[in-house]
Amino acid sequence: MNQPHKEHAELAEKFNADEDRVNWHDETLWWIRQKRDKIVWQLPEWEQLRETASQIKHNVLSHLSEYLLEFEANAQKNGVTVHWAANGEEHNKIVYKLLKEQGVTQMVKSKSMLTEECHLNEFLEKQGIEVVDTDLGERIVQLAKEPPSHIVLPCIHWKKEEIGELFHKFLGTPEGNADPQFLTHAARLALRQDFLTRKVALTGVNFAVAETGEFVVCTNEGNADMGAHLSNVHIASMGIEKLIPKRKHLGVFLRLLTRSATGQPITTYSSHFSKPRPGQQMHIILVDNGRSVHLGKEEFRNSLKCIRCGACMNTCPVYRRSGGHSYHNAVAGPIGSILAPNFDMRKNADLPFASTLCGSCSNVCPVKIDIHDQLYKWRQVLAKEGHTPKAKTAAMKVMAVTLSKPGIFTVAGKMGRIVMRNVPGLVNNKLNPWFKQREMPEAPKESFREWYQKNRKK
Amino acid sequence: MSSREDILKTLRQNQPPAVALPDTQPFAGMKPVNADQFIQTFKTIGGALYEARDYAHVEEILRADFAAFPLKRTTLPQLSGIADTSWFTVDPHTLHDTEVMIAEALFGVCENGAVWITEQQMVQRAAMFIPEHLVMLVSKASLVATMHDAYVRIAELHNGPYGFGAFIAGPSKTADIEQSLVLGAHGPRTMTMMLLP
Amino acid sequence: MKVGLFIPCYVDQFYPQVAIASLQLLEKLGCEVEFPMKQTCCGQPMANSGYEHLTAGCNDNFVDNFAGFDYIVCPSGSCTLHVKDHLHSHKNEQAAVTIRKRIYELSEFLTDVLQVKGLQARFPHKVGFHQSCHGQRGLHMSQMSELVAEPFSKPEQLLNQVEGIELVALTRKDECCGFGGTFCVAEEAVSAKMGKDRVADHLKQEVEYIAGADMSCLMHMEGILRRQKSPVKVIHIAEILNSTLHEPTA
Structure with missing residues (x-):
């Protein structure tokens, strides 16, 4: 395939060149999975909650246009300006226009995977706007000029010593100091100045309530609130699927979100924004960027239920051992692998194959998205539409014939064993990826079929 | 056609057949209020907690334990003897030097140690996030068991929108550096709960 | 039947x-x-x-x-x-x-x-049981660690009837081994790493055998064990359950 970027397998292989680092990455994320397990077991009604959340989201998807209109009307009543953006480009232009109206060239931003998806920072930089990401993890990857590698833990792939070096370079911390407490404090002091001086703040949205026109932003750091409450203009960017029907449904989702994400009972701050404070402007940008089309794909629409908790990444044995950047998409891991092909099937054709289909992701998903089943279904679509390698297609066609003709199958199997017994070098070589780190099975003298013929068919 | 019309049109074409909302009522009232759970959970999420008899007792605790921080501000006229109350209408940026902010929440949630507070009790939104230390009063009698119960309470308390409201659960924190928990990210570095009767 | x-x-x-x-x-x-x-x-x-x-x-x-x-x-x-x-x-x-x-x-x-109770089998060895994902999460052969639900395991129910067997507890009781069909060659690096990690969990418990209900996972782990020149063997659950019969097995 002629692709503009490296594929998951290649990037993952690179990540695996440093095995100690892979072990560390795997253990760190597994620890979060364990924290999640521990806290969800404290709620006997957990599975019922997941089912309820899934059904609420199903209702949302079936009434999305109505809920959006209800939300818009209520938000406007609350004094909030509502914008609609068909795609990332339009979203970015709306943000830029609001900045220009204020005559500012700087902005603080709290975590928003949507703006990653829209490549907002790159766009604004080109217009001469300086964006400061204020979530600590996002700030770290921003200073390093990297995208986040995890939707909840943006710099989960960074070691503290490396962060120490980065902060030494950019924030002037003493060389060699890698104490998380110290580094966090240094970032707090630096970013405090940004909060106090920026006139415009952009935040993401975790949930928006159709019934009331309010939206909820969840953070542990308090950065969304620091930005929003000290700004003259608060811009909140949200994907249109973030709506929920009623305020009481927040009870269901806020119970699920953080328990699934980090194993906490709730984030430190669950901030409910309904009206701008006196003298402040509040804007909400409703972004489609492919979601309305995605909604029409019956087999794949469930992925729009996602509340971006990241639990599927933490549990995914492949994600833990390949790192977020190997997915070359704003959202990595299992959920990213079923969302990405909706945006660009050709570019992301490798992602649904970056999985063993083990199914752990679907089991931890708080809104019960059938993630691993969708991975399987995407594979079917990608193969049919010609987005899989030609050699693979050819091999599969040979296999299809072999498996439909028992005669050929038996001969082929026997030939295979004869080769393996007599010319092991033909399979045990560098061209066979299996052999790189694993021995081939020993080929027995006779197959079961042959044994059965002799022992049961007398 | 505007993007708004475009998006709505595509959505209408692509929405699946209507699915009814599930009943979330059974979740409310499922569990009893358990003050010990609130206390334990709040401590687990990094908070400190005192059981105080009344405002006078709160003031006594503050004098003893927060003596090192002279710049105290409060939203509560009852505590004007120990903290400044002249900041209600200042530019919120000037609250940056606040060492201790003292406020009172509407109710607490046992299952996660969070308290609910709206703009009206905050006086200024930034006031809950900008100080170095946050002290929150909440009454034991106000506690609810779960988040489902919390939204039932919110519906009872607020007739219409509240401008801004937040669940606050402990000091601001981050574990972005190697998953090491650090208290004091961008908001208050500590949070102390004064649990009134 | x-x-x-x-x-x-x-x-x-x-x-x-x-x-x-x-x-x-x-x-x-x-x-x-x-x-x-x-x-x-x-x-x-x-x-x-x-x-x-x-x-x-x-x-x-x-x-x-x-x-x-x-x-x-x-x-x-x-x-x-x-x-x-x-x-x-x-x-x-x-x-x-x-x-x-x-x-x-x-x-x-x-x-x-068949609702088998009281199998006449004997296998006096220390065994780690690998839960293969499709059997476990797909067929529900045993409870999944992600769910808040009553634990059970059909394979273990059978293995517990085997005389002399010592089943060990693993650190990660149902993590995928990384075989994954064509994944094992298409994503060689991650697949092999997953296999190595799974094997290491069993080795840490000092097992003599890694058993399972899916030979594909076992073939993958066997490949790694043999490359490491480990004396630990893989064995299919059928072989353990059938282990009192003395007919030569190929």
Whole structure:
């Protein structure tokens, strides 16, 4: 395939060149999975909650246009300006226009995977706007000029010593100091100045309530609130699927979100924004960027239920051992692998194959998205539409014939064993990826079929 | 056609057949209020907690334990003897030097140690996030068991929108550096709960 | 009770002893077992690669071979799950539907249909049991660690009836081994790393055998064990459950 970027397998292989680092990455994320397990077991009604959340989201998807209109009307009543953006480009232009109206060239931003998806920072930089990401993890990857590698833990792939070096370079911390407490404090002091001086703040949205026109932003750091409450203009960017029907449904989702994400009972701050404070402007940008089309794909629409908790990444044995950047998409891991092909099937054709289909992701998903089943279904679509390698297609066609003709199958199997017994070098070589780190099975003298013929068919 | 019309049109074409909302009522009232759970959970999420008899007792605790921080501000006229109350209408940026902010929440949630507070009790939104230390009063009698119960309470308390409201659960924190928990990210570095009767 | 024995293609070729153990075990438990000679494969290697649309011929052949049995039993959770979820036939969909309902993985057939209690088996060894994902999460052969739900395990229910066996507890009780079909070569680096980690968990518990209900996972882990020159062996659950029979197994 002629692709503009490296594929998951290649990037993952690179990540695996440093095995100690892979072990560390795997253990760190597994620890979060364990924290999640521990806290969800404290709620006997957990599975019922997941089912309820899934059904609420199903209702949302079936009434999305109505809920959006209800939300818009209520938000406007609350004094909030509502914008609609068909795609990332339009979203970015709306943000830029609001900045220009204020005559500012700087902005603080709290975590928003949507703006990653829209490549907002790159766009604004080109217009001469300086964006400061204020979530600590996002700030770290921003200073390093990297995208986040995890939707909840943006710099989960960074070691503290490396962060120490980065902060030494950019924030002037003493060389060699890698104490998380110290580094966090240094970032707090630096970013405090940004909060106090920026006139415009952009935040993401975790949930928006159709019934009331309010939206909820969840953070542990308090950065969304620091930005929003000290700004003259608060811009909140949200994907249109973030709506929920009623305020009481927040009870269901806020119970699920953080328990699934980090194993906490709730984030430190669950901030409910309904009206701008006196003298402040509040804007909400409703972004489609492919979601309305995605909604029409019956087999794949469930992925729009996602509340971006990241639990599927933490549990995914492949994600833990390949790192977020190997997915070359704003959202990595299992959920990213079923969302990405909706945006660009050709570019992301490798992602649904970056999985063993083990199914752990679907089991931890708080809104019960059938993630691993969708991975399987995407594979079917990608193969049919010609987005899989030609050699693979050819091999599969040979296999299809072999498996439909028992005669050929038996001969082929026997030939295979004869080769393996007599010319092991033909399979045990560098061209066979299996052999790189694993021995081939020993080929027995006779197959079961042959044994059965002799022992049961007398 | 505007993007708004475009998006709505595509959505209408692509929405699946209507699915009814599930009943979330059974979740409310499922569990009893358990003050010990609130206390334990709040401590687990990094908070400190005192059981105080009344405002006078709160003031006594503050004098003893927060003596090192002279710049105290409060939203509560009852505590004007120990903290400044002249900041209600200042530019919120000037609250940056606040060492201790003292406020009172509407109710607490046992299952996660969070308290609910709206703009009206905050006086200024930034006031809950900008100080170095946050002290929150909440009454034991106000506690609810779960988040489902919390939204039932919110519906009872607020007739219409509240401008801004937040669940606050402990000091601001981050574990972005190697998953090491650090208290004091961008908001208050500590949070102390004064649990009134 | 007429049982059609479905043996996965790679087991037929590489692990005949597993098929023999499955056959002998079922016979010992009173089943009338037949191995339809013209069976090939369930088609999963193609389907998981995205080519389910090429599996029609393979599926028809499967239906031709297995229509008419009271039960179809297979010593692989993965192949069983694939047939259960994806077997269709333009020629005879009714037969395909019936097969989908009647196919069982070997250990769930023993616990759920034959309701085996008091197996006469002996295997005096320290064993780590690998939960293969498709059997566990797909067929529900055992409870999944992600769910807040009552634990159970059908394979362990059987292994606990085996005399002398010592089952160890693993640190990660149901993490994938990384085989994943074509994943094992397409994503060689991650696949091998997952396998190494899974094996290491068993080795940490000082097992003599890594057992499982899916030979594909075991083949993957065996490849790693042998590359590491480890004395630890892999063994299919059928071989353990059949271990009192003294017939030579290939």
